[in-house]
Each structure stands twice: as C-alpha cells, then as structure tokens.
Amino acid sequence: MSDTATRKRGRPAHEGAPEQRVEAVERALSLLDAFTLETPRLALADLARRTGLYPSTILRLSASLERFGYLLRGADGLFRLGPATLRLGMQYQAGFDLAEEVRPALARLSAATGETAAFYVRDGEARICLFRHEPPRVIRHSVPEGAVLPLDRGASGHVLRAEGGGVVLSLGERDSESASLACPVFTAGGRFMGALGVVGPIGRFGATERARMIPLLEQAAGDLSHTLGAARRRVA
Secondary structure, eight states: OOOOOOOOOOOOOOTTSOOOOOHHHHHHHHHHHTOOSSOOEEOHHHHHHHHOOOHHHHHHHHHHHHHTTSEEEOTTSOEEEOHHHHHHHHHHHHTTOOHHHHHHHHHHHHHHHSSEEEEEEEETTEEEEEEEEOOSOSSOOOOOTTOEEESSSSHHHHHHHHTSOSOEEEESSSSTTEEEEEEEEEOGGGOEEEEEEEEEEGGGOSHHHHHHHHHHHHHHHHHHHHHHHHHHHHHO
C-alpha cells in the first residue's frame, strides 16, 4: 500500500501584513509541486494540465530550474525532479535535529506492535512523514520518508491539527485498506513537536489488537517526549 497525496501547501499571509508575492517564483514552484510519488515523471502536456501554465511558459521556467538542478528532462522528453530537491529534503529533515532520538523509538515501537511506525510533522495544510520504520512482514504499510499527506485524514493528521490530545484512531479514513493510531509528542515545557503513529492493514486493527497497541504507543510517545525534552535541555 502506498501513502501519497497531491501537494497543496500554500501558506496564508500573516494577519494584518500585506501579501507579498513574486509570480514567476510561484509559477516555478508550481512546476515542482506538480510531481508526486505516484507520478515522478511528467510530460510537458501533463505539467501544463496540472499547473494551468502555457507550455511555452513551462519551457522557460524549466530552463532555469534545470540550471540549478531542481528539474531534469530526459531523452524521452519527460520531466522529473532534480538532485537539488533531494538535497533540500535532507537539509529540511536535518533541521529538526531529531533523528538520533526518533529513529530508535520508531524501531522499538514497530518491533513491539508489528506495524509500521512513523513520526509526522505539520507543513502548512499538509503533513510530512519525517521518519518511519517498517516491520519485517510481507504485508505491511509502506510510506516513504518525505511523503506529503493530507492533514484532514488519518490519525496523525488529526493529532497535528489539534496539536495535542490523546490517542486518535483512523479506520479506512484515508485509505479503505489501512488503519492507524497516533498520539502527540511534546518536549520540555509542553512544546508540541509532532505525531507518533502506527499504521497497517485495517484487518490487523480490530478491538483486541488496538487494546494491545494503544498502551505501547502511549508509552513510546511518553518516552520519546522525555528523551526529546532531555536532549533539548542538554543542547541549551
């Protein structure tokens, strides 16, 4: 099962501040946003349809994006994202300074529940899978790190929208064949950091299975919150 979504991440202007926009930049970014995990390669006509831009405009913008490594065009004429986008993604991930604490926690949670464990953060009106760990099972939920997903569906999305709360359950809400549980993660001082969750085939999230997994998830979130809080204090 895949876990992807079309990216729509426009940000509202700050209240009371005049909106500042550079149309050419927004057009170029709309080209990059046209790609998804399900459609990593697009023809010129596809880009025109998805962005609403004229092909001539796309060709002008793509020349600049290719020059800086954000876009590539193969011999078959299809466009795809360039290596510069991977560099930015890695820098974005590193900017959270969480990997050393989060990855071991996900590995433990995945081993305890037998399902995929993931840590999500909010990005505007979407959520991003920042880290994940998959169990060694033939049938499992697979979501790549960096995947952009809806904020209004899925257990982690609801936790991120509320910036807290308790354990949230989602049964087939985003995908009819998958289910998820999630709860918030905080740091010292109660600062909300993100959502910790487990996700897998819906048939493995019955009442009995949930009763077993929820305490494990709550314990993992509490331990991770404590660890992150301690790490922040050491840095300070």
